[in-house]
Amino acid sequence: MTPTTEQELSEIIAGSNGPLRIRGSGTRAIGRTDGADLSLASMTGITLYEPGAMTIVAKAGTPVAEIEETLAKENQRLAFEPMDHRTVLGTQGEPTIGGVVAANVSGPRRIAVGACRDFALGVRFVDGSGTVIKNGGRVMKNVTGYDLVKLLAGSYGTLGVLTEVSLKVLPEVETSATLTLRGLDDKTAIRALSSVLGSPFEVTGAAHLAGTTMIRIEGFEASVAYRAGKLRDLLRSFGEATVEDADWTAIRDVRGLADQPGDIWRISTTPSAAADLVAQIDPKAVQYDWGGGLIWALTPEGTDLRTKLGAFDGHATLIRGKAAQTFHPEPAPLAAISQGLRAKFDPRGILNPGLMT
Incomplete structure (x- = not known):
C-alpha cells in the first residue's frame, strides 16, 4: 500500500484488519515486524522553506537528498548530519526525511549540536486508529503540554505514521579541519577525545577506528586555524597531531565495518566504559564515535552480545543481523x-x- 495523501493514509489505517509494516523507501530496514507493507514513499515534497527563519517543512516521504540539495542552494544544512544506512544494511532506494525523524538518526556532529529530535519543530502523523494529529509548529517554543514531536522522534513508527515534519536548519560551515593522531590504543584514544571535548574549542567530530584518532573542528577559517593550533597544544601529551583530510561521511555511515561479513551492533554508553566493553566483546572490528559514547562493533554472525556484556550503563541495538532482539530490553x-x-x-x-519489544 502506497498512499499519496494524508487522507488516504488515514483511511488505510482506520480500515486495516491486521498489522502494518511502516516504511519510507526501505533503506533503514532495521528489526523484524510482520504485516502488510505501508510505504510513505509517494508522499513527497517540500511544503515550506524559509531560509531567513532557518525552517524547512517536508512530507515524510521526501528524499533526504532533495532536502539537502534545497538547503545547499541557500548555504544551509541539516546540522545533525543524519547517517545513511544503505551501506551497512545493503539496501536500495533513497533515504526519506520521515525515516530520519522516526529513527532519530544522528551523525558525528551530535556531540556538538544535538540529535535529530533537537531540531524537530513540528510533526503531522496518523495514529493507530486513523486519526490525523498535528503537534508543534515552525519555531522553537517553550510551552506546556505534550511534546509529541520529541516522542515521535525515535519511535520507529510504533506510535504513529509520520506524514510531515518541520525542522530547524543551520548555516553551512565555511571550512573544517581534522586533527589526526595515529597509533593510540582504544583507552588512550578515548582519553584524548575526552580532553578535547572538555575544552572550549568547539569540536564537532571525535572518532577513533583502526588506530586512527580524528578530531573535527568547523567554522570560519580564522577560527578553525586558531582552534586547531590550541588543540594541537592540548594533545601533545598523546602525540603529534597533524591536520589531514578525513572522510567524515564514511565515519558517519560506518563504511569501515559495512563490507565485512557479520553482525553489526550499535552500543551507546559512557566514554569512560567504552574500551572495557569492547574488550569484553572482542569484536572483529570496531569504530568509536561521539568521543567513545557510541560504539559500532562488528561481531561474528549470531553473537549474543548482550550476554557477553551483561548489565552495563547503556544499551545495545542490533543494526545488522537476525539472531537477537533488535532493541535492548527496557527496564x-x-x-x-x-x-x-x-x-x-x-x-x-x-x-x-x-x-x-
Whole structure:
C-alpha cells in the first residue's frame, strides 16, 4: 500500500484488519515486524522553506537528498548530519526525511549540536486508529503540554505514521579541519577525545577506528586555524597531531565495518566504559564515535552480545543481523510506560507490532 495523501493514509489505517509494516523507501530496514507493507514513499515534497527563519517543512516521504540539495542552494544544512544506512544494511532506494525523524538518526556532529529530535519543530502523523494529529509548529517554543514531536522522534513508527515534519536548519560551515593522531590504543584514544571535548574549542567530530584518532573542528577559517593550533597544544601529551583530510561521511555511515561479513551492533554508553566493553566483546572490528559514547562493533554472525556484556550503563541495538532482539530490553518501569504509550496511540497494536519489544 502506497498512499499519496494524508487522507488516504488515514483511511488505510482506520480500515486495516491486521498489522502494518511502516516504511519510507526501505533503506533503514532495521528489526523484524510482520504485516502488510505501508510505504510513505509517494508522499513527497517540500511544503515550506524559509531560509531567513532557518525552517524547512517536508512530507515524510521526501528524499533526504532533495532536502539537502534545497538547503545547499541557500548555504544551509541539516546540522545533525543524519547517517545513511544503505551501506551497512545493503539496501536500495533513497533515504526519506520521515525515516530520519522516526529513527532519530544522528551523525558525528551530535556531540556538538544535538540529535535529530533537537531540531524537530513540528510533526503531522496518523495514529493507530486513523486519526490525523498535528503537534508543534515552525519555531522553537517553550510551552506546556505534550511534546509529541520529541516522542515521535525515535519511535520507529510504533506510535504513529509520520506524514510531515518541520525542522530547524543551520548555516553551512565555511571550512573544517581534522586533527589526526595515529597509533593510540582504544583507552588512550578515548582519553584524548575526552580532553578535547572538555575544552572550549568547539569540536564537532571525535572518532577513533583502526588506530586512527580524528578530531573535527568547523567554522570560519580564522577560527578553525586558531582552534586547531590550541588543540594541537592540548594533545601533545598523546602525540603529534597533524591536520589531514578525513572522510567524515564514511565515519558517519560506518563504511569501515559495512563490507565485512557479520553482525553489526550499535552500543551507546559512557566514554569512560567504552574500551572495557569492547574488550569484553572482542569484536572483529570496531569504530568509536561521539568521543567513545557510541560504539559500532562488528561481531561474528549470531553473537549474543548482550550476554557477553551483561548489565552495563547503556544499551545495545542490533543494526545488522537476525539472531537477537533488535532493541535492548527496557527496564521494567520504562517498559510499562512504553507499553502504556503504545496502547494510547495504537490501541489495536497494528503499527510495526513487536518491533521495539
